[in-house]
Each structure stands twice: as C-alpha cells, then as structure tokens.
Amino acid sequence: MTEIQRSAESVSAFGSMLERRWQRGNFVCVGLDPEYGRLPMAVKDGHSREDALFLFARDIIDATHDLVCAYKPNAAFYEASGDEGMRALSRTIEYCKTQYPDIPIILDAKRADIGNTNLGYVSWAFDLLHADAITVHPYLGGEALAPFLERKEKGIIVLARTSNPGAGELQDLLVGEAQEPLYVVTARNVAERWNTHGNCALVVGATYPAELQRVRAAVGDMPLLIPGIGAQGGDVEATVTAGQDSRGWGMIINSSRGIIYASKEEDFAQAARQVTESLRTEINKYRLSA
Amino acid sequence: MTEIQRSAESVSAFGSMLERRWQRGNFVCVGLDPEYGRLPMAVKDGHSREDALFLFARDIIDATHDLVCAYKPNAAFYEASGDEGMRALSRTIEYCKTQYPDIPIILDAKRADIGNTNLGYVSWAFDLLHADAITVHPYLGGEALAPFLERKEKGIIVLARTSNPGAGELQDLLVGEAQEPLYVVTARNVAERWNTHGNCALVVGATYPAELQRVRAAVGDMPLLIPGIGAQGGDVEATVTAGQDSRGWGMIINSSRGIIYASKEEDFAQAARQVTESLRTEINKYRLSA
Numbered sequence: 106m107t108e109i110q111r112s113a114e115s116v117s118a119f120g121s122m123l124e125r126r127w128q129r130g131n132f133v134c135v136g137l138d139p140e141y142g143r144l145p146m147a148v149k150d151g152h153s154r155e156d157a158l159f160l161f162a163r164d165i166i167d168a169t170h171d172l173v174c175a176y177k178p179n180a181a182f183y184e185a186s187g188d189e190g191m192r193a194l195s196r197t198i199e200y201c202k203t204q205y206p207d208i209p210i211i212l213d214a215k216r217a218d219i220g221n222t223n224l225g226y227v228s229w230a231f232d233l234l235h236a237d238a239i240t241v242h243p244y245l246g247g248e249a250l251a252p253f254l255e256r257k258e259k260g261i262i263v264l265a266r267t268s269n270p271g272a273g274e275l276q277d278l279l280v281g282e283a284q285e286p287l288y289v290v291t292a293r294n295v296a297e298r299w300n301t302h303g304n305c306a307l308v309v310g311a312t313y314p315a316e317l318q319r320v321r322a323a324v325g326d327m328p329l330l331i332p333g334i335g336a337q338g339g340d341v342e343a344t345v346t347a348g349q350d351s352r353g354w355g356m357i358i359n360s361s362r363g364i365i366y367a368s369k370e371e372d373f374a375q376a377a378r379q380v381t382e383s384l385r386t387e388i389n390k391y392r393l394s395a
Numbered sequence: 396m397t398e399i400q401r402s403a404e405s406v407s408a409f410g411s412m413l414e415r416r417w418q419r420g421n422f423v424c425v426g427l428d429p430e431y432g433r434l435p436m437a438v439k440d441g442h443s444r445e446d447a448l449f450l451f452a453r454d455i456i457d458a459t460h461d462l463v464c465a466y467k468p469n470a471a472f473y474e475a476s477g478d479e480g481m482r483a484l485s486r487t488i489e490y491c492k493t494q495y496p497d498i499p500i501i502l503d504a505k506r507a508d509i510g511n512t513n514l515g516y517v518s519w520a521f522d523l524l525h526a527d528a529i530t531v532h533p534y535l536g537g538e539a540l541a542p543f544l545e546r547k548e549k550g551i552i553v554l555a556r557t558s559n560p561g562a563g564e565l566q567d568l569l570v571g572e573a574q575e576p577l578y579v580v581t582a583r584n585v586a587e588r589w590n591t592h593g594n595c596a597l598v599v600g601a602t603y604p605a606e607l608q609r610v611r612a613a614v615g616d617m618p619l620l621i622p623g624i625g626a627q628g629g630d631v632e633a634t635v636t637a638g639q640d641s642r643g644w645g646m647i648i649n650s651s652r653g654i655i656y657a658s659k660e661e662d663f664a665q666a667a668r669q670v671t672e673s674l675r676t677e678i679n680k681y682r683l684s685a
Contacts, residue, residue, distance in 0.1 A: 140515075181506075181513065185518040225475035242507065244557070245562060264535075269535055269539045280577065
C-alpha cells in the first residue's frame with residue numbers, strides 16, 4: 106500500500122464535508138472577493154463599509170447555498186478595508202457557519218511562515234475565524250507547515266500550480282535527477298509526506314488543464330481546489346476532464362468575479378445564482394459518473 | 396553593464412532609508428513578534444490586550460531606536476489577537492513613524508497571491524498600515540507580484556532561503572541543466588528580472604551561512620534581510636562574513652525573541668537594549684569596513 110493510498114483512507118472532517126457536498130453534485134466553489142468599489146449601489150447605500158461587505162456576501166450565500174461545495178473568502182479583499190473589512194470577514198464566516206453548517210469555508214489567505222510563527226496564523230484562521238480550511242504556500246517546506254498540518258480536522262490546501270499567467274516562472278522549473286517540474290514535485294511531496302492526517306489538498310489552476318491532469322495523476326484522489334474558471338478564462342470541459350478523481354469527484358472548482366459580479370444591479374444575488382447554476386450543470390455534464 | 400548593476404544604481408526610498416541607518420553602523424533589525432501570553436506582567440496588568448501589545452512594542456522601540464536599522468513586526472503575531480491585535484499593529488507602526496521617521500518598518504507578512512488579489516495586500520500594507528517594506532513569497536513568480544513591485548518607493552523583500560530547519564525541502568532542489576538550487580535561481584530572478592525599480596531585497600536565513608554567501612555572490616549589493624540570529628541559533632561572525640556587500644553593508648540582521656524576551660520582568664525594554672547593543676557591536680566587529 107502506497108503512502109497516497111494510506112492517506113486517502115483517512116478523510117479529514119473537511120474532506121468529509123466536501124464529500125457530502127460532492128454527493129449532491131455540487132462542485133462549484135464561490136470565491137468571495139468583494140472589492141468595496143465594485144459593490145452594487147443597492148448594497149452600499151445607507152450602509153457602513155463593514156455592513157456593505159457583509160451584506161453583499163450574505164445575499165450571495167443565501168442565493169447559492171444549495172448549489173455549492175464550498176465558499177472561499179479571500180483575505181486580501183477584506184484586509185484592504187482594514188478593521189471594517191476584517192469584521193465583515195468574521196461576520197461572513199460566522200453567518201455561513203450558523204445558517205449552513207454543512208458548507209465548508211476555505212479561507213484563501215495563502216499564508217506560510219516558519220513553524221513558531223505559523224501558530225499565529227493557525228489561531229487566526231481556525232480559532233478566531235473558524236474557517237474549515239486555509240490555503241498555504243509550499244516554499245518553506247512541510248516542516249514549517251506543521252502547525253497547520255497538525256490540525257487534523259481542518260483542510261490544508263497547498264499551492265502547486267497557480268492560475269496566473271506567470272505561474273511557470275518557478276513552478277515549471279525542472280528539478281532533480283528526473284527533471285520534473287517543481288509543481289509536480291510539490292504536489293507529490295504533499296501527497297506522500299505532508300498528508301499524514303489525510304487533511305491536505307492542492308491548488309491547481311483551471312487555466313492549465315495539462316498541468317492539472319499531471320497533478321491528478323500524481324496524487325490519487327486528493328481534493329484539488331481549482332481556481333481560474335470565469336473571469337480568468339479556464340475552460341470547464343477541459344478542467345473537469347483533467348481534474349476529476351477516480352470517483353468523478355475531487356474538484357473544488359472556484360469562480361469568484363464571474364459569479365459575484367454577474368450583475369452590478371439590485372439583482373446581483375439572483376444573477377450570482379444563475380451563473381452558479383449554469384456552471385454546476387456544465388461541470389456535471391462532463392463528469393465521469395454523471 | 397549587467398542588469399544587477401543597473402538596478403543597484405537606482406535605490407528606492409526604502410533603500411535610501413536603510414543606507415542612512417547603515418552609515419551609522421546600524422545593522423540590527425528588531426523583530427516585533429509579541430505573543431500575548433509571553434508579555435511581561437508589568438505590561439499586561441491593568442491594560443487591554445490591544446494596549447498591552449502596543450505598549451510592549453512601544454517601550455522596546457523607545458529603548459532601541461538609536462541602535463537599529465529597521466523594525467520588523469510580524470503580522471502573524473498580531474493577527475492571532477484578532478481586531479485588537481490588528482489595531483495594536485497599526486498603532487505600533489504609526490507610533491514608530493511619528494517618533495522615529497528615519498527608521499524603516501518592514502511588515503513581515505509573507506503575502507503573495509495572483510496579481511488582481513495582491514492589490515488588496517498592497518493597499519493593506521502600504522496605504523492603510525504605512526509600512527516601508529513587506530516580505531513576499533516567490534512561488535507565483537514576478538508577474539503576480541507586479542502590484543508590489545510597482546510600488547517604487549517601498550521595499551519588496553522576497554523569500555529566497557528561509558531560516559527554518561526544513562527550508563531545503565523545496566529551496567535546495569537542483570534546477571535545470573546547471574543543477575543550481577532553487578533558492579539561487581529565485582535570488583537571481585529577483586535581481587535580474589523583478590528589480591527594475593531597484594526596490595527588491597531578499598530573505599536569507601542566518602542559520603545557513605554557506606547559502607547566504609552563495610546568494611550574496613549572485614545578487615551584488617542587494618539588501619538581504621537575515622533572520623535566525625538569537626533564538627534560532629545563527630552565528631554572527633559567519634553571518635556577517637557571508638552576508639555583507641562590497642561596502643560592508645547590505646545586511647538587515649534580524650533577531651526577534653532573543654531581543655524582545657531578553658527579560659520577562661519590568662526591565663524588558665532595558666534588557667532588549669542591552670542585547671541589541673551587544674549584537675550591534677558584534678556585527679560591526681566582523682564588518683569589512685569596521
């Protein structure tokens with residue numbers, strides 16, 4: 106039995122939450138990336154910045170909760186609004202966990218420091234904000250990430266091949282005797298060494314389906330968070346074909362701007378639902394077991 | 396003229412601030428990593444968490460300001476205290492910039508996301524908190540970091556070879572035909588491609604003097620932020636010998652726990668001064684031009 110098989114047998118609480126969503130055909134993750142300047146006037150009028158950021162996300166969550174596998178608030182968009190933003194983030198997560206406790210919350214914060222320091226980020230993400238999972242950078246190695254990895258019940262989602270145009274500068278470098286791309290080595294290290302508690306996942310961009318396929322082949326049925334659908338231009342068929350696991354599952358397919366800014370008018374939440382529903386239908390059309 | 400030489404000629408506002416500190420023989424950077432649980436009772440008694448975190452840092456800044464080249468608050472330690480922590484961080488930076496405007500503040504936040512998202516972190520670090528520099532991960536490449544790199548007046552300090560025991564897992568992987576370690580390729584990419592505004596620096600741990608020497612050889616006189624002195628066990632002589640640039644400058648030598656927790660009693664700020672002063676003296680003993 107390989108390391109990958111062993112770890113796949115023990116599924117974290119985060120993994121179990123995901124599987125229950127996938128069972129219902131839900132693979133869309135809605136990325137909550139609210140820029141205050143882009144919020145509909147209907148949300149901004151008569152509300153504080155904090156309230157507007159919260160109400161925008163709340164209405165989108167209420168309109169899409171039966172269609173998604175996860176929500177993914179990105180910390181950067183909230184930090185840009187300072188104290189008010191951070192309170193809006195905290196209220197958004199609290200609201201979702203109270204109203205829809207079955208939906209995992211992925212805090213997209215892309216943190217990572219040395220071990221001693223990561224304890225601070227762990228407290229912030231899991232004990233203060235109560236996120237179910239967090240995204241982290243791999244550059245410092247698995248040893249530094251121990252404070253994250255030891256939280257067995259949480260999901261630790263490591264960047265492997267990111268969705269941005271310049272992702273290949275470091276991630277495609279050929280490393281070691283086998284001259285494999287860095288992102289493949291990162292993915293395999295996560296699967297074989299870091300995932301002792303079965304709580305790891307990987308980020309691989311939908312904008313790179315060939316790389317997505319290569320990661321899937323390297324890591325078995327590990328969950329993959331796949332950003333880049335929608336505004337970034339990732340193709341759904343190519344993504345699902347390359348990204349699904351042996352069960353036709355394993356995908357957290359994220360769209361942020363394409364969903365949350367589907368309309369700039371009062372009907373923004375309804376429009377977000379329509380886009381989410383279309384994406385959900387399209388994903389299921391291409392799944393193995395659909 | 397090589398790219399490295401060209402970039403070294405244009406020094407950012409952050410770089411100029413550093414050079415003025417180095418001219419006075421100041422190479423110590425005090426890492427402000429306050430854990431609430433470890434603060435002296437004298438600071439906690441009768442104060443809110445926010446006030447205690449602020450007052451602790453304020454007293455250390457007041458006691459050491461004439462001896463340092465920079466202060467480096469680490470965001471993780473403040474985020475661990477939620478809203479109160481973030482307000483304490485903001486007040487600490489504001490206090491230092493008001494009282495000691497010549498001392499650069501490095502926000503050790505180790506951020507990096509795709510370009511669009513990095514705009515949020517840029518707003519947070521530079522426009523809300525008014526830090527002079529920030530630490531960032533290299534994994535997404537220079538294209539993603541453009542929103543940081545375009546802030547010409549700020550310092551963008553990229554992780555190359557970190558100080559943690561497991562740093563080598565990815566950073567030492569041998570890359571390409573030349574079979575050079577990833578950290579060297581990262582350092583060279585920063586120096587040759589990302590540093591068009593002369594505002595880049597690199598993180599290289601004091602715990603790895605051989606790697607530090609190799610980075611110095613690869614990047615000319617670029618400033619290096621060197622953590623790992625003190626609690627992490629880095630050796631001062633080896634660090635200065637390997638890390639100094641052609642002028643005997645170029646080093647931001649950080650100690651956090653070794654300075655801020657030098658005493659747990661009421662004399663913590665005085666004790667921090669003594670350790671800072673000893674470290675300053677030791678560094679200058681080994682410098683080329685000392």
